[in-house]
Amino acid sequence: MGELSATGVMITGVYGSGKSSIAKEVAYLLEQRHQPYALLDLDFLGWWCGYSDDDAAGFRLMLRNLEGVASNYRDAGISVFVVAYFVSGTQEMLGVRDAIGVPLRVVRLSASLTVIERRLAADVTTERKENLREAARQITTGEGVGVEDVVIHNDRPVGVVAQQILAWLGWL
Numbered sequence: 001m002g003e004l005s006a007t008g009v010m011i012t013g014v015y016g017s018g019k020s021s022i023a024k025e026v027a028y029l030l031e032q033r034h035q036p037y038a039l040l041d042l043d044f045l046g047w048w049c050g051y052s053d054d055d056a057a058g059f060r061l062m063l064r065n066l067e068g069v070a071s072n073y074r075d076a077g078i079s080v081f082v083v084a085y086f087v088s089g090t091q092e093m094l095g096v097r098d099a100i101g102v103p104l105r106v107v108r109l110s111a112s113l114t115v116i117e118r119r120l121a122a123d124v125t126t127e128r129k130e131n132l133r134e135a136a137r138q139i140t141t142g143e144g145v146g147v148e149d150v151v152i153h154n155d156r157p158v159g160v161v162a163q164q165i166l167a168w169l170g171w172l
Protein backbone atom coordinates (compact mmCIF):
# COMPACT_ATOMS: atom_id res chain seq x y z
CA MET A 1 0.00 0.00 0.00
CA GLY A 2 1.37 3.43 -0.89
CA GLU A 3 0.86 6.40 1.40
CA LEU A 4 -2.76 7.56 1.44
CA SER A 5 -3.81 11.07 0.53
CA ALA A 6 -5.92 13.18 2.91
CA THR A 7 -8.78 10.96 3.95
CA GLY A 8 -10.49 9.46 6.92
CA VAL A 9 -12.82 6.79 8.18
CA MET A 10 -15.43 7.36 10.84
CA ILE A 11 -16.48 4.24 12.71
CA THR A 12 -19.91 4.77 14.20
CA GLY A 13 -22.50 2.61 15.94
CA VAL A 14 -24.43 2.45 19.17
CA TYR A 15 -22.78 2.19 22.58
CA GLY A 16 -20.98 -1.13 22.92
CA SER A 17 -20.93 -1.93 19.20
CA GLY A 18 -17.12 -1.89 19.23
CA LYS A 19 -16.25 1.48 17.72
CA SER A 20 -13.19 2.17 19.88
CA SER A 21 -11.85 -1.38 19.73
CA ILE A 22 -12.19 -1.58 15.96
CA ALA A 23 -10.70 1.91 15.49
CA LYS A 24 -7.68 0.91 17.59
CA GLU A 25 -7.18 -2.22 15.48
CA VAL A 26 -7.50 -0.26 12.22
CA ALA A 27 -4.88 2.17 13.56
CA TYR A 28 -2.61 -0.71 14.55
CA LEU A 29 -2.87 -2.22 11.07
CA LEU A 30 -2.07 1.16 9.49
CA GLU A 31 0.93 1.47 11.78
CA GLN A 32 2.15 -1.97 10.68
CA ARG A 33 2.09 -0.63 7.11
CA HIS A 34 4.04 2.50 8.15
CA GLN A 35 1.08 4.72 7.24
CA PRO A 36 1.00 7.94 9.29
CA TYR A 37 -2.42 8.43 10.90
CA ALA A 38 -4.27 10.03 13.79
CA LEU A 39 -6.72 8.04 15.90
CA LEU A 40 -9.45 10.16 17.48
CA ASP A 41 -12.05 8.82 19.89
CA LEU A 42 -14.36 11.80 19.85
CA ASP A 43 -16.16 10.94 23.08
CA PHE A 44 -13.12 12.24 24.95
CA LEU A 45 -13.12 15.56 23.09
CA GLY A 46 -16.63 16.29 24.31
CA TRP A 47 -16.48 14.70 27.75
CA TRP A 48 -17.26 17.46 30.19
CA CYS A 49 -19.61 18.14 33.03
CA GLY A 50 -21.39 21.45 32.74
CA TYR A 51 -24.45 20.29 34.67
CA SER A 52 -26.70 20.94 31.73
CA ASP A 53 -28.96 18.68 29.72
CA ASP A 54 -28.01 20.56 26.55
CA ASP A 55 -26.57 17.78 24.37
CA ALA A 56 -26.24 20.22 21.46
CA ALA A 57 -23.89 22.41 23.51
CA GLY A 58 -21.72 19.38 24.29
CA PHE A 59 -21.61 18.44 20.61
CA ARG A 60 -20.63 22.00 19.62
CA LEU A 61 -17.84 21.95 22.21
CA MET A 62 -16.60 18.61 20.86
CA LEU A 63 -16.55 20.03 17.31
CA ARG A 64 -14.53 23.07 18.42
CA ASN A 65 -12.05 20.81 20.19
CA LEU A 66 -11.91 18.53 17.14
CA GLU A 67 -11.18 21.45 14.80
CA GLY A 68 -8.13 22.40 16.87
CA VAL A 69 -6.83 18.86 17.33
CA ALA A 70 -7.31 17.91 13.66
CA SER A 71 -5.64 21.16 12.56
CA ASN A 72 -2.65 20.37 14.76
CA TYR A 73 -2.37 16.90 13.25
CA ARG A 74 -2.69 18.23 9.70
CA ASP A 75 0.02 20.86 10.47
CA ALA A 76 2.24 17.98 11.62
CA GLY A 77 1.78 16.24 8.27
CA ILE A 78 -0.93 13.76 9.27
CA SER A 79 -3.54 13.36 6.57
CA VAL A 80 -5.21 10.04 7.47
CA PHE A 81 -7.74 10.03 10.31
CA VAL A 82 -9.39 7.10 12.06
CA VAL A 83 -12.37 8.37 14.05
CA ALA A 84 -14.63 6.58 16.54
CA TYR A 85 -17.90 8.29 17.44
CA PHE A 86 -21.65 7.66 17.46
CA VAL A 87 -23.37 10.06 15.11
CA SER A 88 -27.13 10.12 15.39
CA GLY A 89 -27.79 11.73 12.02
CA THR A 90 -26.47 13.32 8.87
CA GLN A 91 -25.97 16.78 10.36
CA GLU A 92 -23.73 15.42 13.09
CA MET A 93 -21.73 13.41 10.55
CA LEU A 94 -21.27 16.50 8.35
CA GLY A 95 -20.20 18.54 11.38
CA VAL A 96 -17.50 16.00 12.23
CA ARG A 97 -16.32 15.82 8.62
CA ASP A 98 -16.08 19.59 8.37
CA ALA A 99 -14.23 19.87 11.69
CA ILE A 100 -11.63 17.27 10.63
CA GLY A 101 -11.16 18.91 7.25
CA VAL A 102 -10.66 15.75 5.15
CA PRO A 103 -13.12 13.54 3.28
CA LEU A 104 -14.60 10.88 5.56
CA ARG A 105 -16.06 7.51 4.68
CA VAL A 106 -18.46 6.23 7.30
CA VAL A 107 -18.65 2.65 8.58
CA ARG A 108 -21.56 1.87 10.87
CA LEU A 109 -20.99 -1.13 13.10
CA SER A 110 -24.10 -3.09 13.90
CA ALA A 111 -24.47 -5.61 16.67
CA SER A 112 -27.46 -7.07 18.42
CA LEU A 113 -28.18 -5.96 21.95
CA THR A 114 -27.51 -9.56 23.06
CA VAL A 115 -23.99 -9.43 21.57
CA ILE A 116 -23.37 -6.00 23.13
CA GLU A 117 -24.57 -7.13 26.57
CA ARG A 118 -22.42 -10.28 26.40
CA ARG A 119 -19.39 -8.24 25.33
CA LEU A 120 -19.78 -5.80 28.22
CA ALA A 121 -20.99 -8.23 30.91
CA ALA A 122 -17.68 -8.35 32.77
CA ASP A 123 -17.82 -4.67 33.75
CA VAL A 124 -21.37 -3.73 34.69
CA THR A 125 -21.34 -0.29 36.30
CA THR A 126 -24.35 1.92 36.93
CA GLU A 127 -23.31 4.16 34.03
CA ARG A 128 -22.85 1.15 31.76
CA LYS A 129 -26.39 -0.04 32.54
CA GLU A 130 -27.64 3.41 31.57
CA ASN A 131 -25.59 3.29 28.35
CA LEU A 132 -27.02 -0.13 27.50
CA ARG A 133 -30.56 1.21 27.93
CA GLU A 134 -29.65 4.07 25.59
CA ALA A 135 -28.18 1.61 23.06
CA ALA A 136 -31.40 -0.43 23.20
CA ARG A 137 -33.41 2.73 22.52
CA GLN A 138 -31.13 3.70 19.62
CA ILE A 139 -31.37 0.23 18.08
CA THR A 140 -35.18 0.22 18.45
CA THR A 141 -35.64 3.69 16.94
CA GLY A 142 -32.98 3.29 14.25
CA GLU A 143 -31.01 6.28 15.48
CA GLY A 144 -27.75 6.66 13.56
CA VAL A 145 -28.98 4.55 10.65
CA GLY A 146 -28.53 6.07 7.22
CA VAL A 147 -25.38 8.15 7.81
CA GLU A 148 -23.09 5.33 6.74
CA ASP A 149 -21.48 4.37 3.48
CA VAL A 150 -21.38 0.74 4.59
CA VAL A 151 -22.74 -1.35 7.48
CA ILE A 152 -20.51 -4.04 8.95
CA HIS A 153 -21.91 -6.50 11.48
CA ASN A 154 -19.55 -6.68 14.44
CA ASP A 155 -20.01 -10.16 15.81
CA ARG A 156 -16.57 -11.46 14.80
CA PRO A 157 -13.07 -10.99 16.20
CA VAL A 158 -11.78 -7.40 16.16
CA GLY A 159 -8.96 -8.20 13.72
CA VAL A 160 -11.34 -9.72 11.18
CA VAL A 161 -13.67 -6.71 11.26
CA ALA A 162 -10.75 -4.24 11.02
CA GLN A 163 -9.34 -6.11 8.01
CA GLN A 164 -12.78 -6.00 6.38
CA ILE A 165 -12.91 -2.23 6.88
CA LEU A 166 -9.41 -1.73 5.44
CA ALA A 167 -10.30 -3.88 2.43
CA TRP A 168 -13.54 -1.93 1.86
CA LEU A 169 -11.61 1.34 2.07
CA GLY A 170 -8.97 0.04 -0.34
CA TRP A 171 -6.30 0.66 2.32
CA LEU A 172 -4.73 -2.81 2.13
